[in-house]
Amino acid sequence: MTNRLLDVKGLETHFNTPEGIVHAVNGVSFTLDEGETLGIVGESGCGKSVTMLSCLRLVPMPPGKIVAGQANYKDRDLLAISEDEIRKVRGAHIGMIFQDPMTSLNPVMTIGKQLTEPLILHLGLTEKQARNRSIELLGIVGIPRASDRLKDYPHQYSGGMRQRVMIAMALACMPDILIADEPTTALDVTIQAQIVELVIQLREELGMSIVWITHDLGVVASIANRVAVMYAGFIIEEAPVKKLYAGPSHPYTVGLLNSLPQIQVQEKKRLYSINGMPPTLYKIPHACPFAPRCPWVIERCWSENPLLFPIGDSHKVACWVDIKTGRER
């Protein structure tokens, strides 16, 4: 029996803006088991980053506000514990890497200083122990001549190397969960391949669980065990990776997959495109948020927002229509 590490229930996060309340996350529930990699896929503004930031209470408050929900890590609700306690969880038990390694590293601090800090803080190592451990960590993430490079500043590293440093920092305290928020989006494909391979290798060596947030359906196919697709602050489909790609069941997932050019296909043919744009989230949707763009839309979609419900073995979808038959479920 695998251990459940993270159990998020009914998470809702709002942002107060001058234009009104933005409903960024609207009741998201998911779980993460030990050793599992969950991919969260969606386009910009769908709430995928805010969901994970909310779990760690890293959403800037104000303007952000976690309105409802639980985020149970092992037996503690991360949304209910004290500020001191969550601070001990961040970094030590749940590590995080971000999209842009240049802005997430401090430009006026050496790499060595930034790496040793969490070790001294969370693990109580001495300066010397921390230094040795840092060299070891940089070695693990594949930075050559690590001991010389500790005194370098972030600008002396390339984009791929900076992302490796970020991973080393996230791994510093051997967390159970690594949250990767679009870690390869800013990188070139060849460097992206290096980082993905590195994370896969580390996952096997260290046995950690990963939440990989991305907009790239290709990257997720290569790394995740299970995938959740988000749209307008809702999870609209969730399934084991192979099931999702072999039998996508939400019209949005289908549209996303079809709008990618097929690298294997030889003839030139027109790309499928989803009409329109994602909605702004100023009011709580009482209809399915995808309805205005959906080719399968039926009467019920305009009056009731479908909730995620199971349609098969560990496959869940939030849609009133069975797209195989075109009829209401």
Place this chain on the structure above:
Amino acid sequence: MSFNNGPLIRVEDLVMHFPITRGVFRRQVGAIRAVDGVSLEIEQGETLGLVGESGCGKTTLGRTILQLYEPTSGHVYFEDTDLTQLKPEPLRQKRKRLQMIFQDPYASLNPRMTVREIIGDPMLAFGMASGKEIDARVSELLDLVKLDQKYAGRYPHEFSGGQRQRIGVARALALNPSFIICDEPISALDVSIQAQVVNLLEDLQEELALTYLFIAHDLSMVRHISDRVAVMYLGVIVELSDRNDVYINPLHPYTQALLSSIPVADPEYYVDHQRIVLKGDVPSPANPPSGCRFRTRCPIAGDECAEVEPELREISPGHFVACIKVPGKEVDTQDT
């Protein structure tokens, strides 16, 4: 027109070095060799895809073709006119026919101008239309890029990324160009919006008989839109071929590595997929490796690769490769 059926664009040995200077006298101590001897041709009505990693010189090549930079050496022929030899005013007149669509739809539109002003400005600059004529033409162009005409009075911030890119396309079309450089036009857009813009570009090409140079790092999208594809590495073209050839039978080890790094939206693909993972980063273009520039990251490089700079050779009809390890004769097709 004296121009007859040759390639629309012919680039000959184009070099663009940016000087690195030091001290108060700005003494030149070196050069960033962004484009280092590129030759290629683009046929009328064709789309040539140009791919490579960031910093490989693909954007610089595009801009140098348009003479937005003054090239260090080499020639660019547009309909048999050498653009590098033109005086500023004749060059400006030629530019009407050569336009560009930029990567960042947020930075490339002036936030203080309305859509009408943005699209109408090129026509004003060239004195091609005035007042009512401009309004009529702007409406026509908005129609063409499938934006509502009533948006003409709005400002860029009122639009989404995809809509802004459409405005950028309309602006590029304002002067009836025959050649458009699309510099990563979809990189900043979401997946569902990318397909919309690519479809629009394809429709316009058909309707207006446009020729594109499509610069991108997304190899799957390049394959989709291009007729031929050129792969660039550190200022030189390493492989150039028909769109299917490059993907089915890539010959240069760099192209092979690039292709194997593309994320594919199919988990089954990864079951027995051996990714070729390149070591290290792209070297600095200020000091490229001797001989073959790719040799420092190449899985099959030997000592001889440091000696000679490989030339772009035609291996099979229309398939050019710059690698001395690729046999000169017909190569047997292998599954990759």
